[in-house]
Structures are given as structure tokens and as C-alpha cells.
Amino acid sequence: MGQIDLRDVGSALIYLGYLAGALAAIGVVMRWVVLRWVVKPLKTWLREQIKAPVDDVHAEMSPNHGSSLRDAVNRIEARQNAMAERFRDHILNHPGGS
Missing domain, CATH: 1.20.5 (Single alpha-helices involved in coiled-coils or other helix-helix interfaces)
Structure with a gap:
């Protein structure tokens, strides 16, 4: 078994930094995709589904x-x-x- 020297530790930290940056970038892109293509259309659909009944109740009250x-x-x-x-x-x- 060989010894681990300082260059190996430094290289491992650099690769871990690259991995962390890549994961952060993927997270940002996924958040944008989910907000843009899932959450906003869902909010719009829910607002349309709820608006008419709420307006009817408001009119009666x-x-x-x-x-x-x-x-x-x-x-x-x-x-x-x-x-x-x-x-x-x-x-x-x-x-x-x-």
C-alpha cells in the first residue's frame, strides 16, 4: 500500500470542488426547470379552477x-x-x- 502525499489530497479536493460546482449548477438548472414547467403552470391551473367557485360564493354572500x-x-x-x-x-x- 502506498502513502498518500499532499498532491493526492490536493487533487482530491480539486475534484471534489469540481463535483460540488457541477452539482450546484445542476441544482440551479433543475430548480429553474421545475419552477418554469411545473410550478407556474400548476399555480395557473389551480387559480383557474378555484376562481369561478370563489366568485360564485362571493356573489351569493x-x-x-x-x-x-x-x-x-x-x-x-x-x-x-x-x-x-x-x-x-x-x-x-x-x-x-x-
Whole structure:
């Protein structure tokens, strides 16, 4: 078995440096490829898939002077408040019915 001298260690370190640089370059290129060809199209597709249902829900939850779910809830709440007021008035004005 031969001895390892300083030149062998230096050569090994240089080759390891080349390998590290090559791996870093491959990593940069792969990151760019994944972002460009996988992540961005996926984000665009997901945004398109989610936008229409979210817009529909937003439209139903926003008052539009009559036909939205929010308007229906507001009408029901107003009627319930009016009936509660009438009931309170009835109890106050007609105590102890027959």
C-alpha cells in the first residue's frame, strides 16, 4: 500500500470542488426547470379552477338588492326582528290572557 502525499489530497479536493460546482449548477438548472414547467403552470391551473367557485360564493354572500343569499338572510332577519317586536308588544299589552 502506498502513502498518500499532499498532491493526492490536493487533487482530491480539486475534484471534489469540481463535483460540488457541477452539482450546484445542476441544482440551479433543475430548480429553474421545475419552477418554469411545473410550478407556474400548476399555480395557473389551480387559480383557474378555484376562481369561478370563489366568485360564485362571493356573489351569493354580497347583497345585490334582492336575489343573493345575503339579501334573503337580511329579509329573514328583518322579519324575525319585526315578529319579535310584535310579540313583545303583544305580551306587554295583553297580560294574562284567558
